[in-house]
Amino acid sequence: MTVRAGGQGPLILRGASADFLDGGLNAVIGPSGCGKTTLMKAILGILPSEGDAFYGDARITRSEDLVGRVGFAPQFSIAQPKLTVEESIGFTLQLNVAESEQRSARLENILQTIGLADHRNKRVESLSGGQLRRLGLGLELTLDPHCLVCDEVTSGLDPLSEDQILALLRSLSERDGKTFLCIIHNLAKLELFDRVTVVYDGDVVFQGNNEELCAYFGIPDALHLYDLLNQQELAYWQERWAEGKAALQTPPPQPAPEPTVAHPGMISQLITLLNRRLLLFFRDSGYLWLTLAITFGFPCLVVIFALDGLPQIETMSLERSGGIMQQMVDSVEYRIENMKTASLVTGLIMFQVILLTLMGSNNGAREIAAERTLYEKERLSGLSVGAYAISKLIFVGVLAALQGAWMTTFVKVICQFPGPWLWQIGVLSAVCVSMTFVCLGFSALFRSAEKASLLSIYLVGFQLPLSGVVLALPDYLIWVCRPFINGYWGWAGYMRSMIDSRIFDAYRDSNPEWIASPALALTVLGVQATVGIAMVAIGCRKTQW
Numbered sequence: 001m002t003v004r005a006g007g008q009g010p011l012i013l014r015g016a017s018a019d020f021l022d023g024g025l026n027a028v029i030g031p032s033g034c035g036k037t038t039l040m041k042a043i044l045g046i047l048p049s050e051g052d053a054f055y056g057d058a059r060i061t062r063s064e065d066l067v068g069r070v071g072f073a074p075q076f077s078i079a080q081p082k083l084t085v086e087e088s089i090g091f092t093l094q095l096n097v098a099e100s101e102q103r104s105a106r107l108e109n110i111l112q113t114i115g116l117a118d119h120r121n122k123r124v125e126s127l128s129g130g131q132l133r134r135l136g137l138g139l140e141l142t143l144d145p146h147c148l149v150c151d152e153v154t155s156g157l158d159p160l161s162e163d164q165i166l167a168l169l170r171s172l173s174e175r176d177g178k179t180f181l182c183i184i185h186n187l188a189k190l191e192l193f194d195r196v197t198v199v200y201d202g203d204v205v206f207q208g209n210n211e212e213l214c215a216y217f218g219i220p221d222a223l224h225l226y227d228l229l230n231q232q233e234l235a236y237w238q239e240r241w242a243e244g245k246a247a248l249q250t251p252p253p254q255p256a257p258e259p260t261v262a263h264p265g266m267i268s269q270l271i272t273l274l275n276r277r278l279l280l281f282f283r284d285s286g287y288l289w290l291t292l293a294i295t296f297g298f299p300c301l302v303v304i305f306a307l308d309g310l311p312q313i314e315t316m317s318l319e320r321s322g323g324i325m326q327q328m329v330d331s332v333e334y335r336i337e338n339m340k341t342a343s344l345v346t347g348l349i350m351f352q353v354i355l356l357t358l359m360g361s362n363n364g365a366r367e368i369a370a371e372r373t374l375y376e377k378e379r380l381s382g383l384s385v386g387a388y389a390i391s392k393l394i395f396v397g398v399l400a401a402l403q404g405a406w407m408t409t410f411v412k413v414i415c416q417f418p419g420p421w422l423w424q425i426g427v428l429s430a431v432c433v434s435m436t437f438v439c440l441g442f443s444a445l446f447r448s449a450e451k452a453s454l455l456s457i458y459l460v461g462f463q464l465p466l467s468g469v470v471l472a473l474p475d476y477l478i479w480v481c482r483p484f485i486n487g488y489w490g491w492a493g494y495m496r497s498m499i500d501s502r503i504f505d506a507y508r509d510s511n512p513e514w515i516a517s518p519a520l521a522l523t524v525l526g527v528q529a530t531v532g533i534a535m536v537a538i539g540c541r542k543t544q545w
């Protein structure tokens, strides 16, 4: 296999070739950064690579071909920290196994096999390193794959835990005939493996058992291996292995075993994902409190800024009429007062809009990026991209719509803003939903949650100056910026919904320029939300380990 950094950059793997032993324990070793993980990912088809990989006698063309056949336990923990051990395995079973009877039998079996039956109610975040690795293996066993690729399954563990994990792998291999490909760092444990693959500087330079390895390299034990490897250039080891390879005995490939479980459909996976997300929402007290604080705190903030002008707003909220009011309209003093009130209302609407965009960035920016490895791993086990993307859109979309509706209702009731409820709730909810979807799009497109959050915050930060509401934009910039600025459409739609009130008239007195109608504002916000949905779909389809 040949792999270049980022697909185009320098070589990471240089035509590395390896055979692994079926039904046994295979160790993959090599100095740090030599390309062990890259080799495993290339074989699994989750990294762009040149070359062929075979599972039995079948060529692997895409990672989906391996669903139910090969499991991958990545280097770092890949379970939701707030779930318990039993819930983690239970949800993974629901995502992977269609039959409910098979699921419950398998849950108990896995808990017993990995030795975590007594810890089933412990949260993942409170597990020890060894228990976490066991859980990682347990999650992979849900599909009962014939082969398991384990990245550093024993790294960082104390000697006892390391021995226990290796004993577990051995028993699974002997009892169920499973094949393990394990990247390991502890060279003292190589004798426990049936075949050792040595990777050096991006190529495979030896395969054989521990004794053969010592004999081949002429070293008393494997602990001396890396010092020896570093004494020669890669070309030297490549040349030697080109000759030595002939001695490697690998039985001819057998037909690839078929997956043993039927997968649930997309709707069933969608329901499971929504259930899990809802449970995590209430479990994660930090996120829950932050969401509650901004949902209920932000509308109060708007009202605090409105307090001084409330009586005037109330008076001006009346619809236009003749009589005494009309007479007063002629008074200069009264008009100045009106303009002040209209300007306060304009500011309060913009304030609501900006706070809703801030809520949107909080809803969407970390949602996918923060759990990307977990998503990629679940996808490798057969999770549908569509089910995942839709579950995220539904969850954050409903949250954003509720936040928008609550903000509109609370502020409208207290400040007595005039205008039709439905349009106003619709416009402000659409502001929050569209910003949420765009930020969710960043979260899907970027691998790092920090990058997605930063970009989302920039996007919110530019809403105020580029909306043209607070600071007038140069004419040539207005229609360049406006289609992209969520804040303008939210503000304009709400403002225009008050067209039958004197607040709108007073605003119009000093601002004669065009203002979008609520229907147009909703349409543009809908288009922005659609762009967000497209970004989510594209980002979720990309493979980003």
Ligand SMILES: Nc1ncnc2c1ncn2[C@@H]1O[C@H](COP(=O)(O)OP(=O)(O)OP(=O)(O)O)[C@@H](O)[C@H]1O
Residues within 6 Å of the ligand: 005, 006, 009, 012, 030, 031, 032, 033, 034, 035, 036, 037, 038, 039
């Ligand atoms: N996306 C990437 N872009 C650039 N370089 C990369 C990328 N991914 C990996 N590399 C580089 O490729 C080399 C091999 O990385 P890999 O993770 O496969 O090594 P490894 O042998 O598994 O290391 P370790 O034992 O430390 O985990 C490293 O030098 C790493 O910096």
